[in-house]
Each structure stands twice: as structure tokens, then as C-alpha cells.
Amino acid sequence: MRIKVINPNTTESMTRTIAAAARAAAAPGTEILAATASTGPVSIEGHYDEAISVIGLLEAIREGEQQGCDGYVIACFGDPGLLAAREMTRAPVLGIAEAAMHAASFVATGFSVVTTLGRTRIIAEHLVHAYGMGRHCRRVRATELAVLELDDPASDARRKIVNECRRALDEDGSGAIVLGCGGMADLARELTAELGVPVIDGVGVAVKFIEALAGLGIGTSKRGDFAPPLPKFYTGRLSDMAFQAPGKPSAP
Numbered sequence: 001m002r003i004k005v006i007n008p009n010t011t012e013s014m015t016r017t018i019a020a021a022a023r024a025a026a027a028p029g030t031e032i033l034a035a036t037a038s039t040g041p042v043s044i045e046g047h048y049d050e051a052i053s054v055i056g057l058l059e060a061i062r063e064g065e066q067q068g069c070d071g072y073v074i075a076c077f078g079d080p081g082l083l084a085a086r087e088m089t090r091a092p093v094l095g096i097a098e099a100a101m102h103a104a105s106f107v108a109t110g111f112s113v114v115t116t117l118g119r120t121r122i123i124a125e126h127l128v129h130a131y132g133m134g135r136h137c138r139r140v141r142a143t144e145l146a147v148l149e150l151d152d153p154a155s156d157a158r159r160k161i162v163n164e165c166r167r168a169l170d171e172d173g174s175g176a177i178v179l180g181c182g183g184m185a186d187l188a189r190e191l192t193a194e195l196g197v198p199v200i201d202g203v204g205v206a207v208k209f210i211e212a213l214a215g216l217g218i219g220t221s222k223r224g225d226f227a228p229p230l231p232k233f234y235t236g237r238l239s240d241m242a243f244q245a246p247g248k249p250s251a252p
């Protein structure tokens, strides 16, 4: 099985962190292809960054279709471009936020999300409700860390994340923690041991969910809004983004 794990920001060191978490979770027969967006923001911290990041994400999905991928992980906690990506492929596509929230709902009556900036907290709250997780998620918390501080040993990021997790367990009535950034993927196992509760990273969970879905032959439905994009011309800087269905011309 071949699963493509895509970091929609353009920071290679974060892709390495994400890829390591994906490979640690993958079964022996699963190949992980890790990709960094070829264009877009170095970190995704808001709606504008997310919108711009989708182009690089969809280009990576398009490449993955040529690579014969059996599933895709969008390794950014905003799950940018998730629905557009699902239009492009018959393979399962999971975002790390949706995957992590579902996993947390299986193992605890309530969970808290610990993410980066306050504005990301608000975006994650939108996702909680979009995914129907309102009765499971007790609170979304911000550490006020910038995404790129996660890669900076001088930022004291780990301590700030642990402290916010402890506040969540003490104050929110939560039994599990969801790590709200792809750049935190390397912390899940050690924080689970340190805090004594499930601390869930969506990268590893998404890999295992895709192994399950693809292993059962369950792919993305091609009916309704996940049907392939309609053939049409695209103009300007994105003229090469016209969707090319396998074996069909991209424009009428």
C-alpha cells in the first residue's frame, strides 16, 4: 500500500517531522510518500494562508495519482483543501484534524485540542462543529506558539504544549488531548506517557485509518459533490490546474 502524506506548508523540516510520525505508524507493507507543497506559505496560520496552500496541496494530489497512491493525508490541522482533494481521487483522503478528533472520540468521553495561535484556535473550533464533534470536544486551547517555533529548540515549545495539556486535563474535564498542528506530530507518544492519557497526533491516526479503509477496498465516493471536477478551461496563472481525469481531456 502507498500512502502520500502532504505537508501543505513549504517548510521541509516540518515535513520531515510529519514523515517520521507517518512511518512510525505505518504497517510493514505500507510505503509512505512524504511531500512538501511546492508553492505557498512557509507556515499556515489563518484563513488566507490556508486558501493559498490549497494549490500546492492539490498539485501534490495530482502527482500522487500518477504515483498510484492508495490514500492521502493532509498533514495540516486546518485540513485545507480536503473536499477539493476528495473530488480528485477514488482513494481515501483524510485531514489530520478530522482523523484525530474521531480517534479521540473513540477513547474518551471528552477531549481538548491544544494548538498554536489564538486565530488557529478559532479555525479549529469551526472544524469541531463542521465535523459534528461539538459534543465530544470540551475546548480548543491555544499555546500562542507560532507554527515555526515548533521547530526551534530555543522556543521552549515542548514545555508550553505540556503545560497547556495539563491545564486541559485539570480544567476541561477531558480524558484525551488532540495535538492541533502537524508540527507537533513527534510529541504524541512521549506526552501520552508523561500525562497518562491518550495524546493523539492526527498524522499517525490518519495513516492507520487509510490503511483500514484502503485495505477494505473503501475509497472516496464519486457520486454527488465528490464526483470528479467538471472539464473546463482555466486561464491565467492557474491555467495548468484544469483537472485531467484519467484518460480524458481536461477541457471540452
Ligand code: 5HY
Binding pocket: 009, 042, 043, 044, 045, 046, 075, 076, 077, 078, 115, 116, 117, 120, 147, 180, 181, 182, 183
Ligand atoms: C499545521 N499550520 O498543522 C497548521 C496548524 C496551525 O503550517 N501546519 C501549519 O497551527 O495553524
